[in-house]
Amino acid sequence: MRCPSCGQTESKVVDSRPSEDGSTIRRRRECLDCGRRFTTYERLGENPLIVLKSDGTSEVYDREKIIRGVYIACAKRHISPEQINELVDNMESELRNANYSEIKSKDLGDMVLKRLKDLDDVAYIRFASVYKDFKTVDEFANALKGL
8 A cells, every 4th residue: 555645655554443334444554664644445346236228238236326216216205214225235235145247227126126015015116106117007006906
């Protein structure tokens, strides 16, 4: 690790602590040349998850995009931000455990729907109406019957 003051690559670790969620390690270092202390963060190098969209394009998985959609579906419902984060955390954990490198956007949406169905029926229907792009009232009614 290069010292931000003098550029020296030799340093020693003075203190090391994991973050609250356990995803990073914070290290306090001291430059062996100039003595300045600085902080570094160590993260697990993960391969990005690629989402294959229905139009044939692909993009890197964006957690914030999923959370935004779930928040909209859960608006004015008694669902806490912690519950929403837990829903997305569980989904991401399932993806990591299955060693996915690519996933179809349809499969990702189905994973969200499955979890929302267990969490809140109204949020499920709201998300499904956008995700499945209901065109008629009959499609909406069929989704309601599925509950």
